[in-house]
Amino acid sequence: MKEQIKQMIEAADTIIIHRHERPDPDALGSQFGLQLTLQHQFPSKTVLTVGEMATSLSFMGELDQVDDELYKEALVVILDTANQARIDGKVAMTGKDVIKIDHHPDEDPYAPVQLVDTTMSSTSELLVHLLNEWGYEIPTSAAIQFYAGIVGDTGRFQFRGTTKRTFEVAAQLIDAGIDTDWLYRNMYETELAALHLQGYVLQHIQLTDQGVGYVVLTQDTLKQFGATVEQASLLVNSFAGLKGMKCWALFLETDTEVRVRIRSKGPVINEVAKEFNGGGHPMASGATIGQLSEVERVIRRLDEVAANFQF
Known part of the structure; x- marks a missing residue:
């Protein structure tokens, strides 16, 4: 399945990345992290992220506006979304090809091609493992997104889903030169x-x-x-x-x-x-x-x- 997904990504000219509605750091971190990695790996491809932005997480990036017509010839990758009803942007299912990548229990296998691993702390961690296996370089801009996703879904590495592998991935992302001070300041600053x-x-x-x-x-x-x-x-x-x-x-x-x-x-x-x-x-x-x-x-x-x- 992993090799099939790799082949589909490498064959696609346009890739549109979705995730669940009311996004949390893992939803956005996996979405932006994958986009930035693929843009770095394949500069000639069009890689877009769509959905509604959570105001408190707007520091993580800016989402794209995509015409529905673009989906007819696009590969759609849906991240961190267990149920089809929770996809932010139902037009996602009209893509030429649809892939689901997630770490939640797979109770709604809505995509023709799926990679689900519930042993991962987050979809962000899952993607880092996947990109490593494929030999894709994760740039610093993507590394901080994936790190944010892992931090969010592990409660700053406190929750029981945190494993040795999680810390190994976190170390890899830190080694990429990310600014964790900036990230924590933005993630945990609180309005009065x-x-x-x-x-x-x-x-x-x-x-x-x-x-x-x-x-x-x-x-x-x-x-x-x-x-x-x-x-x-x-x-x-x-x-x-x-x-x-x-x-x-x-x-x-x-x-x-x-x-x-x-x-x-x-x-x-x-x-x-x-x-x-x-x-x-x-x-x-x-x-x-x-x-x-x-x-x-x-x-x-x-x-x-x-x-x-x-x-």
């Missing part, structure tokens, strides 16, 4: 409104008897602190260290839905996420519910999962 909201989150954590922590942020609360849903979503790990907590959820009310970010220290929570229009990793998932009255249903299911887990 977000800091105030973090204080609210820490004061309003609820913890069930089974060890499920959760915080609900309504639209009114977000308006009170002048914070966006995007800013608020970054606070999901702000109370991760709470003693006695096995898993936790952050509920974010928008105009049309309630987004749920779920994390775990042990209980497998992606099956719960799937029950609520979501999915993801066993320890980090997302879901969507229609209204705040459904919060209790999510917590009950997380309670059931947490009850069967012992540290």
Whole structure:
């Protein structure tokens, strides 16, 4: 499969790279990193990145505007996207050829050609391994993108998906001459409104008897602190260290839905996420519910999962 993907990339004149909606550092880092590497390796090819940019991650790069007609003769590479419904830009599936490269559980094999490796910490790490195998040089501009993706999906190398291979790849990227000071400053600088909201989150954590922590942020609360849903979503790990907590959820009310970010220290929570229009990793998932009255249903299911887990 890896050799087939390499051949498809080398045969294509136009490559359009997609990833999931509401991008995180790994989605953007893998997207920009692959683009910059391919542009470096094949200067004559047209390599484009598309999708909506997350305001907090705009420092990572600028996305392209692509006419739908271009897809008819293009190779589309979809990164870090487990489910077809989450692709940012549904026109991606109209490409002449479509490839999926991902590290999430492959529960929706939507692409004709796929490379999925759930042992990787991130799609960024997976791509670095792949590019190394192909003998492609990763320029400094791409290395910092891949590093950002790995840092984001490993929680600065804290999460259990971090392996020896992850550190080896990180070392390779640092050796490429990246400016990690610049990266961390941009990734973790916080607006005053977000800091105030973090204080609210820490004061309003609820913890069930089974060890499920959760915080609900309504639209009114977000308006009170002048914070966006995007800013608020970054606070999901702000109370991760709470003693006695096995898993936790952050509920974010928008105009049309309630987004749920779920994390775990042990209980497998992606099956719960799937029950609520979501999915993801066993320890980090997302879901969507229609209204705040459904919060209790999510917590009950997380309670059931947490009850069967012992540290």
